Amino acid sequence: xxxxxxxxxxxxxxxxxxxxxxxxxxxxxxxxxxxxxxxxxxxxxxxxxxxxxxxxxxxxxxxxxxxxxxxxxxxxxxxxxxxxxxxxxxxxxxxxxxxxxxxxxxxxxxxxxxxxxxxxxxxxxxxxxxxxxxxxxxxxxxxxxxxxxxxxxxxxxxxxxxxxxxxxxxxxxxxxxxxxxxxxxxxxxxxxxxxxxxxxxxxxxxxxxxxxxxxxxxxxxxxxxxxxxx
Numbered sequence: 001x002x003x004x005x006x007x008x009x010x011x012x013x014x015x016x017x018x019x020x021x022x023x024x025x026x027x028x029x030x031x032x033x034x035x036x037x038x039x040x041x042x043x044x045x046x047x048x049x050x051x052x053x054x055x056x057x058x059x060x061x062x063x064x065x066x067x068x069x070x071x072x073x074x075x076x077x078x079x080x081x082x083x084x085x086x087x088x089x090x091x092x093x094x095x096x097x098x099x100x101x102x103x104x105x106x107x108x109x110x111x112x113x114x115x116x117x118x119x120x121x122x123x124x125x126x127x128x129x130x131x132x133x134x135x136x137x138x139x140x141x142x143x144x145x146x147x148x149x150x151x152x153x154x155x156x157x158x159x160x161x162x163x164x165x166x167x168x169x170x171x172x173x174x175x176x177x178x179x180x181x182x183x184x185x186x187x188x189x190x191x192x193x194x195x196x197x198x199x200x201x202x203x204x205x206x207x208x209x210x211x212x213x214x215x216x217x218x219x220x221x222x223x224x225x226x227x228x229x230x
Contacts, residue, residue, distance in 0.1 A: 053217040055199025056173060064214075065165055066090040066175040071158075073148060073182040078156065078227065081146045086113070088140040092133050100128040100139070106146045113140040154227040156187060161220035163213075176213045180223060183207025187225040194221070 072084040104126040115121040119132035149157045165174035189209055196202040203210040213219055
């Protein structure tokens with residue numbers, strides 16, 4: 001029995017699920033996993049993205065993994081740096097084994113909120129372990145993250161990522177959406193990186209910053225706030 005390399009995800013979010021359009025069929029991949037044969041040519045990652053961030057103008061033919069996030073910054077966050085996070089993962093790849101890996105030093109109180117079409121899911125130290133992911137799988141978790149960092153001049157930086165969807169040495173399309181609620185924090189948004197562009201759409205609402213990204217490679221975001229009252 002060949003063991004599939006762990007799929008990896010983190011918040012900082014590193015995700016390494018299975019294969020997408022232009023890759024081997026499910027039957028080919030399963031046959032390889034069950035055998036001791038060398039990796040078939042169709043599994044090769046030659047010519048795929050090797051980590052460079054590329055925003056996509058339109059989605060691929062197949063549904064891609066959607067990683068949605070809700071972050072809440074309140075007055076306590078400004079003092080402690082700890083924020084509340086809730087994230088859901090849709091269109092997970094159908095694979096035998098995966099893990100969602102969180103930063104050990106910056107994330108605590110991880111809890112699974114819901115799990116659908118996944119045979120087993122459990123929290124293990126700084127990770128969520130998944131076994132036998134089926135079609136239309138959905139996983140939602142919550143946690144606390146020490147992600148808000150005070151800067152000079154009364155500013156605060158919220159960094160996220162790297163977000164990525166990786167298998168072996170290749171990076172495949174991924175969708176990430178984020179809604180940051182800072183309405184009860186007393187902070188004011190100053191800047192967002194990356195800038196608003198095709199494949200990275202930004203919406204600003206009172207007390208909220210929302211973005212939707214469709215990309216390949218590694219995505220990192222930076223939100224800068226000031227301590228001035230809204």
